Amino acid sequence: MGHIKLNNVCKSFGSTEVLKNIDLDIQDGELLILIGPSGCGKSTLMNLIAGLEEITSGNIVIAGDDVSDKSPKDRDIAMVFQSYALYPTMNVARNISFGLEMRKVPKEEQEKTVNRVAELLQIDHLLDRKPGQLSGGQRQRVAMGRALARSPKAFLFDEPLSNLDAKLRVEMRTEIKKLHHRLGTTIIYVTHDQVEAMTLADRIAVLKDGVIQQLGTPYQIYNDPANHFVADFMGSPGMNFVECVVFEDKLIIESGSQNYQLSIPCSDSVKSSKLDSVILGIRPEMLTDPKPHENNPYIHEVEFDVEVIEPMGADTIAIGKWNDTEIQVRLSPESGETAAEGFKLQVDTSKAIAFDPRTGQRVR
Amino acid sequence: MITNKFSSINFGRVLIYSILIFFAFIYLTPLYVMFSTSLKDIEEIRSGNLLALPNDPTLYAWVKAWSSACTGSECNGLAPFFWNSVRIVFPAVIISTIIGAFNGYVLSKWKFKGSELLFGALLFGCFIPFQVILLPMAILLSKLGLSNTVSGLVLVHVIYGVAFTTLFFRNYYVGISTELVRAARLDGAGFFDIFRHIFLPISTPIFVVTIIWQFTQIWNDFLFGVVYSGAGTQPITVALNNLVNTSVGGKEYNVDMAAAIIAALPTLIVYVFAGKYFVRGLTAGAVKG
Numbered sequence: 001m002g003h004i005k006l007n008n009v010c011k012s013f014g015s016t017e018v019l020k021n022i023d024l025d026i027q028d029g030e031l032l033i034l035i036g037p038s039g040c041g042k043s044t045l046m047n048l049i050a051g052l053e054e055i056t057s058g059n060i061v062i063a064g065d066d067v068s069d070k071s072p073k074d075r076d077i078a079m080v081f082q083s084y085a086l087y088p089t090m091n092v093a094r095n096i097s098f099g100l101e102m103r104k105v106p107k108e109e110q111e112k113t114v115n116r117v118a119e120l121l122q123i124d125h126l127l128d129r130k131p132g133q134l135s136g137g138q139r140q141r142v143a144m145g146r147a148l149a150r151s152p153k154a155f156l157f158d159e160p161l162s163n164l165d166a167k168l169r170v171e172m173r174t175e176i177k178k179l180h181h182r183l184g185t186t187i188i189y190v191t192h193d194q195v196e197a198m199t200l201a202d203r204i205a206v207l208k209d210g211v212i213q214q215l216g217t218p219y220q221i222y223n224d225p226a227n228h229f230v231a232d233f234m235g236s237p238g239m240n241f242v243e244c245v246v247f248e249d250k251l252i253i254e255s256g257s258q259n260y261q262l263s264i265p266c267s268d269s270v271k272s273s274k275l276d277s278v279i280l281g282i283r284p285e286m287l288t289d290p291k292p293h294e295n296n297p298y299i300h301e302v303e304f305d306v307e308v309i310e311p312m313g314a315d316t317i318a319i320g321k322w323n324d325t326e327i328q329v330r331l332s333p334e335s336g337e338t339a340a341e342g343f344k345l346q347v348d349t350s351k352a353i354a355f356d357p358r359t360g361q362r363v364r
Numbered sequence: 365m366i367t368n369k370f371s372s373i374n375f376g377r378v379l380i381y382s383i384l385i386f387f388a389f390i391y392l393t394p395l396y397v398m399f400s401t402s403l404k405d406i407e408e409i410r411s412g413n414l415l416a417l418p419n420d421p422t423l424y425a426w427v428k429a430w431s432s433a434c435t436g437s438e439c440n441g442l443a444p445f446f447w448n449s450v451r452i453v454f455p456a457v458i459i460s461t462i463i464g465a466f467n468g469y470v471l472s473k474w475k476f477k478g479s480e481l482l483f484g485a486l487l488f489g490c491f492i493p494f495q496v497i498l499l500p501m502a503i504l505l506s507k508l509g510l511s512n513t514v515s516g517l518v519l520v521h522v523i524y525g526v527a528f529t530t531l532f533f534r535n536y537y538v539g540i541s542t543e544l545v546r547a548a549r550l551d552g553a554g555f556f557d558i559f560r561h562i563f564l565p566i567s568t569p570i571f572v573v574t575i576i577w578q579f580t581q582i583w584n585d586f587l588f589g590v591v592y593s594g595a596g597t598q599p600i601t602v603a604l605n606n607l608v609n610t611s612v613g614g615k616e617y618n619v620d621m622a623a624a625i626i627a628a629l630p631t632l633i634v635y636v637f638a639g640k641y642f643v644r645g646l647t648a649g650a651v652k653g
């Protein structure tokens with residue numbers, strides 16, 4: 001039904017290539033997140049799928065139908081825009097029913113649909129209002145209502161939550177997830193917020209410079225990033241990157257003016273790569289205060305000079321240096337209170353990864 | 365100290381208001397003179413003070429200016445020419461405004477290759493002096509068989525007005541989110557649907573601005589009127605000129621004044637009733653644009 005396939009899609013504006021050979025296979029009912037920094041082409045990709053812009057080469061298939069040359073209205077998809085793009089002179093009910101009106105759906109059916117959608121999104125008391133009289137969150141709901149009204153094959157969300165304040169954003173995020181579970185319609189969702197991506201996605205596609213860097217589940221993207229860029233982009237606070245000299249199959253770090261040798265899961269490949277140094281990637285939550293542990297080759301204890309403390313409530317981020325590179329570690333609030341120079345830091349390298357410093361690619 | 369501060373503010377206020385009142389007085393005096401003179405009879409004008417109120421107000425001059433003053437060889441007053449102007453202004457304003465709205469919509473929301481160039485060329489039309497196009501336009505009108513006709517004048521004003529109306533609408537629509545157009549396209553609306561259902565309803569301010577602008581321009585036009593009109597199709601501005609220049613016996617200042625006010629009245633009325641929308645529309649377009 002809502003199976004979307006992109007084959008080798010390219011898009012250029014004049015001589016600038018914004019999307020290069022995009023291949024995506026989005027399953028029916030899947031929620032796919034397109035994420036990347038601004039200018040990476042994620043919104044353009046969305047517009048191509050919607051038919052608002054023409055593809056330069058390749059093709060797009062929706063539900064078995066090649067729609068590459070079809071106009072937006074014949075693709076049977078609905079879109080929620082960042083600015084909501086509600087029709088300012090129409091009331092909420094007409095905003096929702098406008099698409100049905102344009103498709104010559106009978107009046108009674110339009111009314112039924114408006115009522116059904118309004119109830120689903122809890123905006124039934126707002127139907128007579130104009131968009132100008134609504135709050136940001138209400139406008140957001142109406143914009144979603146307009147997309148839902150037509151029961152399309154797929155929804156496209158273009159940064160739908162970025163105009164909301166932080167609290168409302170979290171609420172609406174949950175709501176979108178619930179809605180997706182309930183309707184089971186395919187959703188392609190563009191965002192630059194990696195928390196939104198992690199929490200919502202069935203799969204995430206990370207874009208940079210018009211190329212998909214990695215396509216995978218949130219777990220894969222977070223724990224097994226394909227390259228330096230993906231590792232850096234996902235996670236908050238972000239992954240620590242420290243360039244280390246390789247000694248046999250160990251990485252050397254200097255912490256608290258002492259040297260330590262760390263072994264990591266991919267030590268063998270590091271050794272066989274014959275690189276003099278690699279970039280160690282390790283997430284802050286793997287750098288903690290000492291906890292009891294069984295004998296584990298990946299658990300190390302190092303001295304760490306804490307320079308700055310940033311209490312977050314649930315835990316405390318401490319900042320110090322390894323090999324003269326700033327790193328962030330995640331401590332419990334209690335030890336965060338007293339952390340200072342010479343803090344005993346437990347380092348768990350079981351999920352640590354290494355990158356080739358020249359290419360940024362993983363050493364596996 | 366505090367009282368000093370207050371008194372200095374008051375002094376500033378007084379100064380500002382006196383200057384404003386002084387200038388308002390200077391600007392309004394001619395209007396007052398025109399109006400009071402138009403209500404005097406010719407004896408009183410000859411003997412009396414220019415600034416004095418009429419001793420014995422009479423509508424004689426107004427009636428004569430409207431229905432029996434001589435404009436050249438005809439002596440039917442301004443009435444037939446007033447209606448000529450109406451017959452020119454209404455279609456010209458409506459047609460040029462509608463074309464401008466469409467042009468603005470296309471040039472801002474449906475850009476195509478060369479649309480910016482086209483807009484630049486149209487914009488250039490705003491700066492072409494009337495005199496330059498007099499001759500070519502005369503040739504065009506005669507080829508079309510529209511010389512000396514009301515339709516010919518309507519055509520001239522539409523062509524000349526489209527540059528301005530397009531500019532107004534284009535600048536207004538540029539300020540409206542293009543995502544609206546995209547949303548409507550996904551909703552299945554076509555080119556005309558989007559214009560009708562989404563753009564027209566939000567265009568009231570810019571329509572008011574454009575209509576007032578065009579109405580004033582076309583009603584007050586003299587040059588095109590005098591060049592392209594025939595004996596029976598002259599607009600009121602041309603007739604006013606003829607009326608003032610035609611003297612049977614002595615100069616009747618009161619009739620001239622009444623005629624001038626009659627000729628200016630429609631634009632005055634438009635400003636009095638729609639002036640605030642005009643200012644609001646202009647600034648709304650400017651700020652949001």
